[in-house]
Amino acid sequence: MSVFSHSAFDGHEHVAFYHDAKSGLKAIIAIHNTNLGPALGGCRMWPYATDEEALRDVLRLSRGMTYKSAISNIKLGGGKAVIIGNHRTQKTDALLHSMGDFIESLGGRYITAEDSGTSVADMIKIGERTRFAGGVVEGSEHGGDPSPTTAYGVFVGLKAAAQYRLGKSSLQGLKVAIQGVGNVGFRLAKQLHAEGAELIVSDIFADNTERAARELGATVVEGDAIFDQKVDVFAPCALGAIINDDTISRLKATVVAGAANNQLAEERHGDMLRAREILYAPDYVINAGGIVDVYYQRTGGTEAQLKTHVESIGDTLIQIFDRAAQTQQPTGIVANKIAEERFMKV
Amino acid sequence: MSVFSHSAFDGHEHVAFYHDAKSGLKAIIAIHNTNLGPALGGCRMWPYATDEEALRDVLRLSRGMTYKSAISNIKLGGGKAVIIGNHRTQKTDALLHSMGDFIESLGGRYITAEDSGTSVADMIKIGERTRFAGGVVEGSEHGGDPSPTTAYGVFVGLKAAAQYRLGKSSLQGLKVAIQGVGNVGFRLAKQLHAEGAELIVSDIFADNTERAARELGATVVEGDAIFDQKVDVFAPCALGAIINDDTISRLKATVVAGAANNQLAEERHGDMLRAREILYAPDYVINAGGIVDVYYQRTGGTEAQLKTHVESIGDTLIQIFDRAAQTQQPTGIVANKIAEERFMKV
Numbered sequence: 001m002s003v004f005s006h007s008a009f010d011g012h013e014h015v016a017f018y019h020d021a022k023s024g025l026k027a028i029i030a031i032h033n034t035n036l037g038p039a040l041g042g043c044r045m046w047p048y049a050t051d052e053e054a055l056r057d058v059l060r061l062s063r064g065m066t067y068k069s070a071i072s073n074i075k076l077g078g079g080k081a082v083i084i085g086n087h088r089t090q091k092t093d094a095l096l097h098s099m100g101d102f103i104e105s106l107g108g109r110y111i112t113a114e115d116s117g118t119s120v121a122d123m124i125k126i127g128e129r130t131r132f133a134g135g136v137v138e139g140s141e142h143g144g145d146p147s148p149t150t151a152y153g154v155f156v157g158l159k160a161a162a163q164y165r166l167g168k169s170s171l172q173g174l175k176v177a178i179q180g181v182g183n184v185g186f187r188l189a190k191q192l193h194a195e196g197a198e199l200i201v202s203d204i205f206a207d208n209t210e211r212a213a214r215e216l217g218a219t220v221v222e223g224d225a226i227f228d229q230k231v232d233v234f235a236p237c238a239l240g241a242i243i244n245d246d247t248i249s250r251l252k253a254t255v256v257a258g259a260a261n262n263q264l265a266e267e268r269h270g271d272m273l274r275a276r277e278i279l280y281a282p283d284y285v286i287n288a289g290g291i292v293d294v295y296y297q298r299t300g301g302t303e304a305q306l307k308t309h310v311e312s313i314g315d316t317l318i319q320i321f322d323r324a325a326q327t328q329q330p331t332g333i334v335a336n337k338i339a340e341e342r343f344m345k346v
Numbered sequence: 347m348s349v350f351s352h353s354a355f356d357g358h359e360h361v362a363f364y365h366d367a368k369s370g371l372k373a374i375i376a377i378h379n380t381n382l383g384p385a386l387g388g389c390r391m392w393p394y395a396t397d398e399e400a401l402r403d404v405l406r407l408s409r410g411m412t413y414k415s416a417i418s419n420i421k422l423g424g425g426k427a428v429i430i431g432n433h434r435t436q437k438t439d440a441l442l443h444s445m446g447d448f449i450e451s452l453g454g455r456y457i458t459a460e461d462s463g464t465s466v467a468d469m470i471k472i473g474e475r476t477r478f479a480g481g482v483v484e485g486s487e488h489g490g491d492p493s494p495t496t497a498y499g500v501f502v503g504l505k506a507a508a509q510y511r512l513g514k515s516s517l518q519g520l521k522v523a524i525q526g527v528g529n530v531g532f533r534l535a536k537q538l539h540a541e542g543a544e545l546i547v548s549d550i551f552a553d554n555t556e557r558a559a560r561e562l563g564a565t566v567v568e569g570d571a572i573f574d575q576k577v578d579v580f581a582p583c584a585l586g587a588i589i590n591d592d593t594i595s596r597l598k599a600t601v602v603a604g605a606a607n608n609q610l611a612e613e614r615h616g617d618m619l620r621a622r623e624i625l626y627a628p629d630y631v632i633n634a635g636g637i638v639d640v641y642y643q644r645t646g647g648t649e650a651q652l653k654t655h656v657e658s659i660g661d662t663l664i665q666i667f668d669r670a671a672q673t674q675q676p677t678g679i680v681a682n683k684i685a686e687e688r689f690m691k692v
Contacts, residue, residue, distance in 0.1 A: 002396070002397040002398065003349075003363040003397055003401075004363065004365060004372050004397050004430070005396070005397055009365075011365065011367055012363075012365060013364065013365055013366065014362060014363070014364050014365070014448075014451070015362070015363040015364075016360060016361070016362040016363070017349040017350065017358075017360070017361040017362070018359065018360050018361075019350060019355075019357065019358055019359055019360070020359065021357055026350050050348070050351070051348040051349055051350050051351055052348065055349075084350070102360075104453075105360070105452060105453055105455055106451060106452075106453075107450075107451055107452075107453050109451060
């Protein structure tokens with residue numbers, strides 16, 4: 001067993017394991033870095049097979065949040081929480097309350113939010129025991145769910161990337177293949193459609209693609225075929241690791257810009273995209289709208305301030321693209337360096 | 347790696363790993379159980395070779411503190427802290443301050459105190475950053491060092507055990523072999539001497555044995571010979587694991603009662619002592635004076651209240667001896683059961 005010497009430890013400040021016999025909660029909170037502010041990151045619930053798997057996940061994700069907040073220019077650090085368990089069968093009020101106690105016990109160094117396996121309702125339940133549950137705004141349009149803002153940030157970022165790579169100032173006639181038109185992907189599709197883009201979509205759920213076809217005139221393709229479409233932009237909005245040895249050679253798009261997390265299967269796939277002259281909008285930069293939203297929820301900024309901040313995702317991407325071109329490096333590496341310059345110097 | 351499934355986990359509530367790049371601190375705090383109150387336990391500093399070693403130690407010691415506080419009838423839970431490092435070469439003010447920040451971040455669920463590798467001065471330094479550092483009383487006789495109270499508790503307990511086993515109401519002429527006459531052992535020796543006991547002592551430091559010979563008329567023996575003395579009571583006040591396959595057959599004493607931690611090498615050595623009709627005063631029961639002292643320091647009890655409480659160690663031992671005789675079980679097992687009845691039922 002190792003935590004300090006774990007390959008994913010990377011200088012984490014605080015890693016806490018919590019167990020409550022009564023509620024059955026087993027959870028880990030990882031706080032990677034708080035130089036810029038308290039660590040914010042979602043709380044996953046997942047039936048990890050081993051502690052090791054849970055630890056690896058939470059360390060990796062927590063570190064990612066430090067980079068995401070830093071690149072997004074918000075005064076937050078990086079953290080993440082995982083609850084070990086099946087979110088369909090093992091989630092109880094007692095367990096969520098216990099998770100609230102755990103978060104509260106860290107005194108505000110970690111602030112939680114929705115994530116895979118947890119919902120706005122869960123955040124409300126957790127929030128009954130801690131002041132440090134984000135992603136909940138009572139009476140607001142989406143109840144605090146930040147995914148509409150995520151979608152808006154991806155839209156802004158996609159537009160900036162397309163403009164940068166293709167030199168087009170309008171989206172009129174731009175061909176975009178969207179993998180996944182669920183919560184975030186469909187909202188992205190709607191905005192692209194409204195500005196005249198042509199859409200090709202895929203989704204594992206037929207009702208999602210049917211809605212996109214019906215409401216937005218999207219062309220529907222089945223499964224893997226989404227990688228082979230003759231489009232300008234490929235927008236992954238579903239699974240991770242979809243940029244890999246198999247798919248890179250199939251892509252006809254010259255821009256990859258979408259909402260999915262961990263789009264590159266491995267770091268070297270960033271080099272491969274660059275070699276093929278495909279412009280990659282680093283996933284954690286373009287999909288940061290959600291965390292910016294949660295940040296404004298907590299700090300009480302206005303809708304207009306939030307919108308302006310989310311729109312700066314486009315400027316950040318252009319800064320990254322410029323430096324990547326100058327230094328001949330993959331965009332993901334450049335994004336990491338800019339983030340590190342911000343959170344390490346403090 | 348595992349924490350939740352670690353063989354020493356035993357239902358711990360909270361295990362936190364902390365790292366501060368600036369000061370170089372790497373530390374673990376384990377909170378075993380807080381049913382009876384906040385978790386109190388010492389902070390060790392030790393150059394553990396691996397994280398695994400540090401984790402095993404802190405989990406084992408933290409659990410022990412739950413049992414110790416419960417059996418001692420104080421409203422505290424069990425916890426422990428370890429700092430990974432060499433206390434002679436790697437201890438700095440910055441590191442201790444950082445440890446204070448770590449303890450403070452847990453909001454009072456864990457309260458620290460001196461332990462191997464840390465001193466009263468270190469607790470003062472840690473206390474500059476947290477409200478939850480015990481074992482420090484400015485202006486008091488021992489500066490908050492609880493070891494005189496530990497010695498008094500061992501004296502009371504030894505007397506109760508000798509009385510129980512040998513039917514003697516006075517210590518006059520009682521022969522006691524003390525292994526280790528340092529901080530605690532020498533104070534114990536002084537009190538035994540004052541009541542007329544005859545002492546045989548050993549210590550790895552010659553100045554310690556010389557002082558006992560000079561001031562208390564103790565007979566000095568070298569090293570291992572302490573196990574072979576024809577005495578009534580063997581009082582281990584130095585190393586752990588000194589009750590083992592080798593030593594049990596050598597003991598001529600009919601009572602084992604001393605201040606050392608973890609006196610039994612393995613649990614089965616408790617059965618072996620019972621088989622040989624040697625009455626064993628469970629280590630964590632008899633040496634609990636220190637934690638009772640720290641408890642009164644924090645709760646503000648009077649000297650008289652503290653003394654009365656420490657003297658109840660004798661009653662607790664007699665309760666354990668009685669139940670052990672009735673149920674024909676080793677005294678250590680009986681002590682654990684009584685402790686569990688207290689901290690588990692809450």
